[in-house]
Amino acid sequence: MVERRHDREFVRTFFTSPTAVQGEDDSAKMIRSASGLRGMQAPDVWVPDNEDATAPSMRDEGARNVIEVVAESGGEFPGEIHPRVVWHRDSPSARYQGFQHMLEIADPEEGAIEHIDGFVIPEVGDIDDWKKADEFFTIVEHEHGLDEGSLAMSVIVESGQAELAMGQLREEMGKPTNNLERLFLLVDGEVDYTKDMRAITPTGDLPPWPELRHNTSRGASAAGLIAVDGPYDDIRDVEGYRERMTDNQAKGMLGIWSLTPGQVVEANRAPLPPETGSWRLDVGGRQVDLDAEDGVQVYEGDRLSLDETGEDYVLRVGGEELELAEDELREELLGLVEYVPSMDDIVDSMEEFEAAREAGTGAIAMEQSTTLRVDGVEIDVTTDRMWDEATYQAAMTPVSLFQDVYEHRPDQHEELAELYGESVVERATDVGS
Amino acid sequence: MVERRHDREFVRTFFTSPTAVQGEDDSAKMIRSASGLRGMQAPDVWVPDNEDATAPSMRDEGARNVIEVVAESGGEFPGEIHPRVVWHRDSPSARYQGFQHMLEIADPEEGAIEHIDGFVIPEVGDIDDWKKADEFFTIVEHEHGLDEGSLAMSVIVESGQAELAMGQLREEMGKPTNNLERLFLLVDGEVDYTKDMRAITPTGDLPPWPELRHNTSRGASAAGLIAVDGPYDDIRDVEGYRERMTDNQAKGMLGIWSLTPGQVVEANRAPLPPETGSWRLDVGGRQVDLDAEDGVQVYEGDRLSLDETGEDYVLRVGGEELELAEDELREELLGLVEYVPSMDDIVDSMEEFEAAREAGTGAIAMEQSTTLRVDGVEIDVTTDRMWDEATYQAAMTPVSLFQDVYEHRPDQHEELAELYGESVVERATDVGS
């Protein structure tokens, strides 16, 4: 693997809070409240946001609020802290303002910088623009006697230029005249990206931008960084947020922006394997979860129907009608049914594979059996999957993520133990090492 | 934004006409007729096509026809004029022929060049091949006493090499030994691209190439150019042409090739917001427009059914049956219903946001209400969407396009006023400035 230079190897959540709100008795109210988050409500990376979430006229006050709140409460905050400052590839004055705010916040005499892990730079352009930001980090470190490269730099990718720059990171990060090794998160910013790309949708919704997310994940993979998706605006739409995260995870983008503590809970939870395994059917490209009743998996929709006709069966799927013997029916259903393993299942399989490997076997079959019931007709099915070294390694990703969380987020131990049970947690922290 | 160096910031339509047709009394018939197009039938960019649309044996005559027709009628043509000459990354003789035709057409004594905005170069290869073409433009300009860089260069991207070259434009365009700042349009050519990529489909239809279109749009964004999609062969399939344009627009590719004046009308119209807003349902990934009857939005398909059962409701969607109280039903329907805003709606929202911003408010909710009727049951729904500076900026894209059209295409003013009404047109030209 590409060398990773930061404490966290995985970041699930990137939570922004306005640094200064107008018209409140305490303009730091939002970040003061966010600084108190703990457990599943607390993000892996908290971002006091002195850019878009804060009105331009409030940003000087916002910088001072960051100093005050982080100096006071940063030491107890369970996640990392990365304030976002202003920046724009097309605006020297925005860049200079961002530099000044970093310089101010990073002053050790203010007592905040010891709790701050880095800064987030929005609206970056091509790679030379990234280097300008990196140079300001270096100057800030030097002026304040911090180790060169000790402040992490995360960027918001919200332009075509920046998307292209992610393809050059691997070769640029080693060059002697920069400290780009400080790079940490690559975060997509789809609203501004949509503007920069001049895209239009009939409803005004954001396009899905699958290629951008792929390229961000690939850029992170090639340079040892972490990919994070942008904000999901429709806060009430929990189902949609989860679907987006599932889609992101299949691209290797395991982190996502969160706008509320409720979204943080969802996003902290999403990349962790479920507590219980479940069966589902994939009918015509739609996945339907099955209801488990006394160990039988029941399908109650109308996309599939099944009749027993003496010895045989009649199965109807997607407008086709098949007459099948029992064996053929089982084969057909095997093509439709899928098992979603629990954390316990994954750890079991990994331990089983480790034991087999120890004994000199390179590949073993992992089986899952159940009884399906469709229209009152029951049939037993058994899925099997070959595990070899590569399967084992790929299955390790959610477990490595769990271990990274477990190591760096003791404030979540209790909730994780409640979720999975103590013994699963213990085995999951041990496996693969 | 990246600096744009040409008059037009948006190009909706790229219309090609054969420069010389065999067996006609007047071999220039097609371009003579095209040169007379006006209003919505006239493209933003007209391309007398001395390459694929014209038989190889007719191309010398084609070049002379271009000179004759453009010298005569080019002054009145309402769009830009960019003839396409021959070129091929693998053929020095094609390249030399293209150079000779440019040299001939650009001769000021012929009287055509004053109406010509640039040339289109097909079949480009890697970036060094683009530079060869650029160098010929420079020589043509120098030989004829034209300003260096005054002739725009547009390319057809129809090879993997050229797709990769689009990732290098930003850094190549500034270099002292070329004039690549003359670049204007990046046009995909999917038929030859399919050949170059050696792709096969069972029916012989073109693959959709979503990644190519993304990369073209991104290349345009990063280098301040304009992305245009290739020809849509099935001229009778207006619905398919529209769907392709909607898909392109969500990628930031707002222009498309047109093969007939009928396609030009469609494509000039497509990226402009509709004259009236409309409601639709998104059921199982399919969008269904609702019929408005006396202000009620009526769904008449069978993917959704709704019954009233005393106090409650039974909603059936995609094979699932939900029993819901009124509030739950409303919430559920809100997840399915979408509003497609009109130009008037967009301008309203922008003005409203501008006023709020003026008054110091950074984000406001925009609401849309209606009554839905499904299976005779009526229910009121209200969608709301938060608008902040970024939403406002992204919503600006279709309005900026409208303003660009309005400024450069006075021949379309009348049709636009008929479409939207004078007052909407006036407000749309003023907003955001």
Added chain:
Amino acid sequence: MVERRHDREFVRTFFTSPTAVQGEDDSAKMIRSASGLRGMQAPDVWVPDNEDATAPSMRDEGARNVIEVVAESGGEFPGEIHPRVVWHRDSPSARYQGFQHMLEIADPEEGAIEHIDGFVIPEVGDIDDWKKADEFFTIVEHEHGLDEGSLAMSVIVESGQAELAMGQLREEMGKPTNNLERLFLLVDGEVDYTKDMRAITPTGDLPPWPELRHNTSRGASAAGLIAVDGPYDDIRDVEGYRERMTDNQAKGMLGIWSLTPGQVVEANRAPLPPETGSWRLDVGGRQVDLDAEDGVQVYEGDRLSLDETGEDYVLRVGGEELELAEDELREELLGLVEYVPSMDDIVDSMEEFEAAREAGTGAIAMEQSTTLRVDGVEIDVTTDRMWDEATYQAAMTPVSLFQDVYEHRPDQHEELAELYGESVVERATDVGS
């Protein structure tokens, strides 16, 4: 076209066999058996696999097995032979071991190298890592008196870094200090790629990685190489394997990994046009093959229904009901019906176009007529498609592939003649030349 430097211009199949199996009397059993494959069961490229398919402890024995089996049977093997050795971008010891095995296998005194076309290098990283492998090839060639560049190098792309490297091949391959012109196949390895990208899916299935496959195909196109997809694990799922190949072909990726001789047969067959043409309906994004009964194409599903009502027709599609006159019905059905041409059809069309071109016509319409029967109602439809030079060129791809197969795989002549008939085979080998 980009210059291609190898005998084969197309590779359909990449078949791996373990070089040494533990616990067998003959550890070379698997490669000995594979070396005897002939005809459609024999792959275009056979890969004795001394990496993942073979236990680490068996790899020295594996290298000796390769020498023994290839020296003995390699001369009669009908495909090319490219053993895979160990390599890893992050492991100098893996790289050194791979080098030693290549050096050993390539020793002319062993008698194997004269039958070996190249080696496969897995787990490559960025372009400089590819150069390290290339340098070892050069040293092996020099030490053994082989021509520089005579051993082909194929790579497995299974990291984000390697995906990015494919964008640089075109400019790197010409440089004086490497022999990267030896590159032959770009093969995706999705299991390890999924690990490298840290992707997660609920079921543990591999993500589809459409962008990776596009970028591999594009890299191959830009550098004159051949794109091959990775292994399809679910060996029993023939339908799924075929769907994957259809999807790949639309991306220009015409080759695929095969894990069994059964998969080899499927994959050798897949990119070749079918022996008989067929009609299908595309209803709501799903393609349904029609049953031909006495020349009538019958639809028997329930996604479409058709009634005659006196003079008119009622067509129901996707929940919409249309009342149509006969002409309108025909037009509507034309939008739904597709023809999948046979090899014979394709050769016919190409010959017809060649004759028209000879006679000075640049574009002709190709028609296909049939009778559709839906719910007992019959209606005649005729599809037509314009063919011009570009259509002709794009249609050439499957024919060129056929010709490449026919030239290099005499062992498949008999099966091809059985499939298509002698006269179609003869015309297909002649057309386009």
